[in-house]
Amino acid sequence: MADGELAPAAFPQIGEGEMALYRLFLRRGRFTLDEAVRELGLTDEDATRSVEVLIDLHLLRTEPEEAGADTPPTYLPVPPSIAAAYRVAPVEADLRRQLAEAERARAQLLILEEVYSAGRPHAGAHRLDEILDLATVLDLIERLAVGCRTEVMTVQPGGPREPDQLEQAITRDLAMISRGVRMRTLYQHTARLHQPTQEYVARITAAGAEVRTRTDLSGRMLVFDREVAILPHRLSLDGAIVVREPSMVFYFCGLFDQSWSFADTFVPLRQWDNELDDVKQAVVRLLAEGMKDEMIARRLGMSLRTCRKHIAELLDGLGASSRFQAGYLARARPDLAGPQAQSVG
Incomplete structure (x- = not known):
């Protein structure tokens, strides 16, 4: 806000006194303050304050014709829709002006992006940038997506994504x-049960994208054209690390390609079935390692409730009385334990 510029006045609150007074004016059509005091039994101070609030909100206006300077003003009620237009319009205009100024400032600053890139040590290829706010991260992803030429690789751990995120994507x-552009995406197996994710995958695969799933994924990652990688920030949930250093990006792409080669094609599922046996194996393996329910759920991208239900079914099926015992018994069950679980302990 510029020096000397006044901030928009705060909206006064409408209380019981203002509501009673406004209803009175609506019934009578026009009224003086003295008449309102007598009719409602208000004090002069309370009636004056309520009238000032209603006038400030443009819910009352004074009668234009006055008999004389000593004549008490007569008030007329104003429809709320008209009052809202008068009262809110200046605030909306101020917001539009501020947004326009913000966009102009952003455009001016982004002009210097190339200067910034060229002027840093090891300019261009050797870059590692830290972004701490979500809006800037999303803006960067949009710009990289628009400029993407050949390939995008995405790792989305944590199970199903939110429907609004899928709609935006x-x-x-x-x-x-x-x-x-070739698009490859990795999800966890639990995403196959999520209807919004199923619908999203159906649309992008019909257009030519590829989607696969694995039991466990190391972390979220986006790679554009094998040149820029976006990784989660270690400390900021809304932040990201942007990597442009060629050797590091090459390494991340290698990790993705390795995970991709061991992943399964995305197949929508309606319930837990035999196609998710590897999820059961993972649950048993993590139980045998002594991992808590919350950590297992987070690791495998499922809700805590689903995880506990799954564990209960496994305990019942194995005849185990404890989680550790379930892990021990599962090592003797090739259909559940799998090679990794059998090697535990």
Whole structure:
């Protein structure tokens, strides 16, 4: 806000006194303050304050014709929709002006992006940037998606994504695919049970994308054109680390390709079935390692409730009285234990 510029006045609160007074004016059409005091039994101070609030909100206006300077003003009620237009319009105009100024400032600052890149030590290829706010991260992803030429690789751990996130991503992803960009995405197996994720995957795979799933994924990652990698920030949940150093990006791409080769094609599921036996194996393995329910759920991308239900079914099926015992008994069950679980202990 510029020096000398006044901040928009705060909206006064409408209380019981203002409501009673406004109803009175609506019944009578027009009224003086003295009449309102007598009719409602208010004090002069309370009536004056309530009238000032209603006038400030443009819910009352004074009668234009006055008999004389000593004549008490007569008030007329104003429809709330009209009052809202008068009272809110200046605030909305101020917000639009501030947003326009913010966009102009952003555009001016982004002009210097190339200067910044060229002027840093080891300019261009050797870069590691830290972003701490979500809005800047999302803006960067949008810009990288628009400029993506050949390939995008995505790792999305944590089970199903939120429907609003999927809705925001679909337009951007279909635009990349339509330009001939190869899109590969890795989810965890639990995402196959999530209907919004099923619908999203159906749309992008129909357009040419590839989606696979694994039991466990190391962490969230986006890689554009094998040149820029976006990783989660260690301390900031809304932040990210942007990597442009070629050797580091090459390493991340190698990790993705290795995970991709061991992943399964995304197949929608309606309930836990035999196609998710590797999830059961993972639960047993983590139980045998002594991991808590909360950690297992987070590791495998499922809700805590689903995780505990799954554990209860495994305990019942194995005839085990404890989680550790379930892990021990499962090592003798090749159908549940799997090679990793059998090697535990």
